[in-house]
Amino acid sequence: MMPTNAFESLLENSLSFERENMLKGISPLISPDLIKILMEMGHGDEIIIADANFPSASIAQRLVRADGIGTPSILSAILNLLPLDPYVEKPVSLMMVVPGDPYKPVIWDEYRHIIQKYEKGFSDFDYVERFAFYERAKKAYAVLATGEMALYANLILKKGVIKD
16 A cells, blocks of 8 residues: 555655565554554454544553554554454444534545455444544553544544454
């Protein structure tokens, strides 16, 4: 996937020479802290991928930072490793636009495209009211705070299982 902003482009270019020394198949966007969190999570655990406006530090049980990284890039890197829960109807949730707010989150279409690349059975998102989303985030296994500046760019991913 193409970098979505100047920082990610710089990161991709500056890290390209290091890829030989990194773990195979793991994006340089996945930090050691994030891979630890993804590995610790069990079936049904949830991780929040939060935009830059989300109150990550005040809500998170476990906070992982991905400052300067856009949500589409980190979502793709995570879904390359993390299976979504096949036993729930909608394993990916989005924060609903607040009623009366005319903003249209175009980033949701990008999320749909990324998720369908990794999860062939993905059909649609679950849409969660803002304060209900915050309550769910408080119970999530972890919150990943990104540098995403798009509004309503928060997601909840429910971890699935690896099937033979």
